[in-house]
Amino acid sequence: MDISGLSLLLTLFILRPAAKASAEEITWTYSGLVGQSEWSEYFPECGGTAQSPVDVITTQTKYDSSLIPVTPLGYSQHGNKPFTLYNNGHTAVIELPEWMGLGGLPWLFTAVQMHLHWGSGGPSHGGSEHTINGLSADAELHVVHYNSELYPNMSAAMTQRNGLAVLGILIVVIKGLKTGEETNPGFNNILNYLSRIRHAKQSAFIPAFDVQTLLPKDLGRYYRYNGSLTTPPCYQSVMWTLFNERVQISKAQLLKMETLLYSSTAEEPDRMLLQDNYRATQPLNHRVIFASFSAESGKELSPGEVTAIVIGVMCGCVGLAVIVRFIVKTIRFFRLLHLETVVVNNSSTSSWDILHNNRPAPMPRTKKPEEDEKKQDMVMNSTSDGEIKDKPETDP
């Protein structure tokens, strides 16, 4: 057998398992051998045209008044049965009871699980999957539901259009607080138990808790678009709801998320920290992101902007007062001139002509009721200068 025959055999031998293995047994990662850019080689949908996450460019979103607030159903009725917390090697997953669901969408959706995505560098170093105007949050919570009106279960729904509804909650570390202060108690229901599932494939029962405490208060303002699972197999079946309001956690809480878990199993000799488990934003490809609120009315004013507006309004009022005063004085002045013209000079010049010329018509310098006009203001003086100043003092 010659060299080319051998290399052909070798090639076939090497290629065949790879081609066959393009299913669940492929261990994908966020970086490395089967990193994000390789996902689509094994999971074709990851190379699709409606992928998630995306960057939300707020000026390019489209306001849709039909987008009513989403309503969590049974999120607070957690009961006594513990939740299961699981390290799947990619994230920490909390399985949710099937009586939890989501309303406010065209179909009824049933809750399945929730999980987190985070970074590695502490606050302000990325970690969220979705970004808004190019800006990352520190972490992101996803609450996954399937369309239980159209499909019998999660596995049937996840490959179908409108099969899933995922809530995306951006998480940021509260600024200006010392480490440990002002924790978000809702998130401790998860974070306090991460130490029990440090290695991949480990799971633990955790006390059931009110899942709604993890959501922002304002469920009425969100972005909606058609997208995908953000992990392989990247099925393009998700109606995304990304809330406008971010939830806050402490720096210590973020550090627990970022440093406690391993992507490696307990049996593996090399421990691999589970970090930076967020996918890069994907092209929109002509998709439209809808907003349940109009960007302008929703904008909150900063103290600086409020001050600027107050000063602006005050200046405007003062300016208006000056103009009104000027007009009143001008009218009074020309009315007097007109009287003089008619009475004293008996000329044919009308007050209209005078106003039209915007200055007094030539006329004999007779008299002027100085008492009435002695408080001429500067505006008046500058416009009709000489005429007023050298008025004779004689009264008719």
Ligand SMILES: *[C@@H]1O[C@H](CO)[C@@H](O)[C@H](O)[C@H]1NC(C)=O
């Ligand atoms: C989900 O539903 C499909 C279609 O009815 C069924 O074939 C499948 O066995 C179900 N899977 C699970 C996990 O229940």
Ligand SMILES: *[C@@H]1O[C@H](CO)[C@@H](O)[C@H](O)[C@H]1NC(C)=O
């Ligand atoms: C998602 O796609 C469906 C068509 O399958 C369309 O009717 C719907 O308006 C889209 N939703 C959004 C938010 O783009």
